[in-house]
Structure formats: C-alpha cells, structure tokens
Amino acid sequence: MTNAINWPADVSDELGSIPDYDGASGAYAYHYCAKGVDCSWDYGGGDTEETTLSASTKAKLYVGGKASVGQQVLVCVTYTAEEIDQPLTGGHITALGNDMTTLSTALGQQVGSDGKVWIVLPAGAVVPATLTAPANHYAADATDVVKYNSHLEVFVCQPYPGFKYSGESYGLPPPVGFPLFRFGVNAGHAWWKLWTDAPTYIVNQKADANASQWLNTEVGYGYTNHLNWLHAILHGTSPTAPGELPFADSDTATTNPTYTIGFPGLIGGLNHTENVHESPGTYNLRHHNCVTETIYTAAAAGITLPNDWDPEHFGADLPPGN
C-alpha cells in the first residue's frame, strides 16, 4: 500500500502528519479522506480559527509475481474504515467510532462482513486499492493482504521409468511388454491433485456445486470392467469400457511434478474433475484413458501437458514442476 495526501500546508503542523491521526492511541491511518471538512475553533475573545481539510490518499496493491507467466492469482485484502470527527483544538483528529468498514467499497467490490475483499488479479499487476467509505471524513486501513497460490500436482506411475529395465545394458532380454506394460502395474497410471492455500469456502463460492470435494485429493480416471491390456498393447488395439472417476488404484508414482496454477485454473480443474465424475463417459485405452483425463484437467487448469497416450511416455515427457 502506498499513501499520498493533499494536506493543506498551513495546518499540517497543527494536525500532525499523516499517517498519524490519533496521538493518544498511536493508531495509524494509512488511508485518510476529507472532503469539504470545515473545522472551526473558538478560542474566546473573538479569537477564532477556521481550517478546511481536503485530503484523499490513494492506495495501490502490488500483486507480485511474474506478469509474463500470465497467471491469475487470488488476493484477499482485509480493510477497516472509521469515520472521523472534526479535529480537536491542539492538533489531534479523533475517530467517531463509527465503523464504516462493511459500508465501504474497495477493489470494485463491497467490503465483506468480515472486512475482506477477495479478488482475482493478474500476477505482477499494480491496481488501485483505495477504500471508499460513505462519509466525508474517514480513515481506513488495509490490515492484511494475502495472496493465495494454487497448484496442480500430476502423478504418473510408469512401468519402466526412463525406458529402462534392469539389465538392458548387459544382454538380458527385456521383460514382457517392455516398455509399455509390466505385470502387476499393467500399463501404469496417471492421476492428479488440485490444491490451494485459499479457504475452501472461497473455492465453493467460485466452483460448481460439489467440485470442491476434489480439493487436496488424489484422483484419476479409469474403467469399470476388465481390460485385456497386454493383448491390446501388443496388437495395437484400443479396447473400451465404461469409465469412472475416481478410479481406485494402488499405484505408486514414479514421477509427480507440481505446477503453480492460477485461481481460475484451480476452479477450472475442479469443475472438470466434477464433470467427469458426473459423466465419466467411455474409457478407451489409447484415446480416452487416465493420461487423457490428466491432460484435460491440466488444460482446464491452464497447464499444457504432453500429448501422449501411455504413462511411460507421458511420465518421461512431463515438464518439470515449478
């Protein structure tokens, strides 16, 4: 937050300098507004003084982060706003005690009942964050500014991580199905987890109904019937079965990079996951499988992943996490 004030020079000594507005309590006004405030003091004996106050500080919010990445991040600013009576003689201005917080607007929104304003902003942005209260003389503060990061974690279980098996260098024949199939793990698996630092109730406000159930949960796509995996992989076929999400598995990831995503990406990923849960469609070994849905979820979250169909290649081609 930055401050600027148009403070009449001839009274600045008397009233003290902004941000100090209440010498008694030591409180600070990071934002001070006086519109048409006319202060009069009568010292007796015809000795009077009149001062008009005009001030309007401006606040800016620096979001931080790299603008080039193009991510939209969730920011929460907590405001307070209090109406001010006319300054007392001797220089101090005094708060009236009228809490204006929830009557105010900031960042283009009504301040919430908890004093918070939630907003999604581009990384690296600098935006006006001045609070506007329905009063002519008030002080305000942004007591807390928090940026919430969101993430997509991708998990891949590869049958032979790195296209390697024990003994390939030493003349031992490769195992059955190498490198796409391994007995016990089949062709491997790919799945994902979406998570955020933001409170779930904010996610619920933005996401589709029930979509937040997939927050902080490892989830993947699979099939309900038995599939003849090995035969299909060895003969180039692509069997189908009814799809399902979540898909129960016990695979151990051989690689699991984490990607930072924007808040809209988080919502997009959660909504996509919920949509697939509700309408899982048909699983197709080469064209609509666990890797495909991991790619689709990442795309909904704003992340482009390699267009592979099998976990072995997919795991090998995944970009590193950030």
Next chain:
Amino acid sequence: MRLRNIIIKVSLIFCVGKIFGQTNQADRLLIPFLDDESQSNIIVTVSDLDGDGQPCPMEYTNLISNTNLFSVAEQKLLTEIPFKYKDVTTNSGPAGTVLISLYKTNIVIKVMDRTVKTENWVADFQYTNSEAREEIFFDGQTMTASRFQIKPNNGYTAVFFQEDGMSALRFMQVKQGLMDGLLVEFHGDHCVSYQHEIQGKAIGKFFMWNPLNNNLGLEAEFKEPYDLEKHRLQPQ
C-alpha cells in the same frame, strides 16, 4: 456290456472334445506376448498377465527354497550370489580377484521412439587362482551387473537393483555365449519370473508371478526348445 459301451462312448466324446479344444485357438490358453501361430508346442495352464493373477498352488510357491523350481545346485548359486557381490566396488572385486582394468563407457539402446543412454564404469577383475574373470558394470545408480566368465562366453550375468524398495536380482546363465540354464528375476525373497534356456531357447516350465501379491500370472511349458525372442511381440 451295455455299461461298457456307455463308458466307451462317453470317453470318445471327451476325446473329441479335447481334440477340438486343442485345435481351436479361441479356446486354448496362449502366452499373450508371443505370436499365436508359434505356440503349438507350448502348454499354457495359467495366462492372466493383465489381471491380478491367480492364487499360486503350493507346489509353485515362488521362493528359492522350493525344490519344485530350483535344484539344490541352483539354490546354492542363487543364495551365494548376493553375498559374493555385496562389497564390490570399482576397485575391489569379489574375493580372490584383482583389478586388471577400469574404464568408462556409454551404452546406448533404442527403445521404441526413444534412445536410452546409460553411462557405466566397467571394472574387470581376474581370479588369481583360475582363468575366470568378472566384468562388473556400475551405472552410478543402484544397478550393478556382473558378467562372470569361467572361460570366454561361459558363466552368468547377475544384475542387482532396487524394485519397490526391495533388493532385486535378475540372473541369467550363459554357455558358449548363449542363454543356457536359469533365467530368473527375484524381488526380495520372491521369484517373479522363472524359465530355463537351452542354447538360447526357452525350454521346460515358464512361470511369472505378480510382484504385488505373488499370484501366478503365467504357467506354461515349452515342450521343445522355443526361440522366445524370435516370436516375441513388440508393444505398439
């Protein structure tokens, strides 16, 4: 007399059914990673590699102590091998050997659309009391492989690695440069793949167990030497 006729007729029906079963490819169990046409002399009893496998009968319990699978000599060999190599380093070979050379090499393998490059240190050790040699590969990770040669192209290859958090071993015996003898893989105490070779061809019992639950995924028998690598299907 009538009863005897009935028995003969029933027997004939079973025989005909069995013949039909053997000749009908759709009804026969096959090894899925070999081309179907080549499997006429392979008896497949269990073939469930894309499932969880089937409960393994006691007689084929996949432990080194199972004498239905391993001869006493094979048990001794497989038991001793991990101890033989457990303290081996690039300059210190198995007991009774001296280092005769150490060099670095790259091994490049083409796998589908990928090229896999492995950097190895290779240490050659000579036994002081025989002509036997050890050629030991170190890939800088968890894998060590030893080619033990009693004389050129006779011996074995043992590969030590980690699998699912366990010490694992792949082991292949070699005669005259060809696989000949045991070809097995162990994860921890359990065998996950078992076959025998003769002059580079598979022969006899062939088992695969699910590493996750020790179920039997494949039980087959090569009734005559079978060129497994020639008939192996490649993933696509």
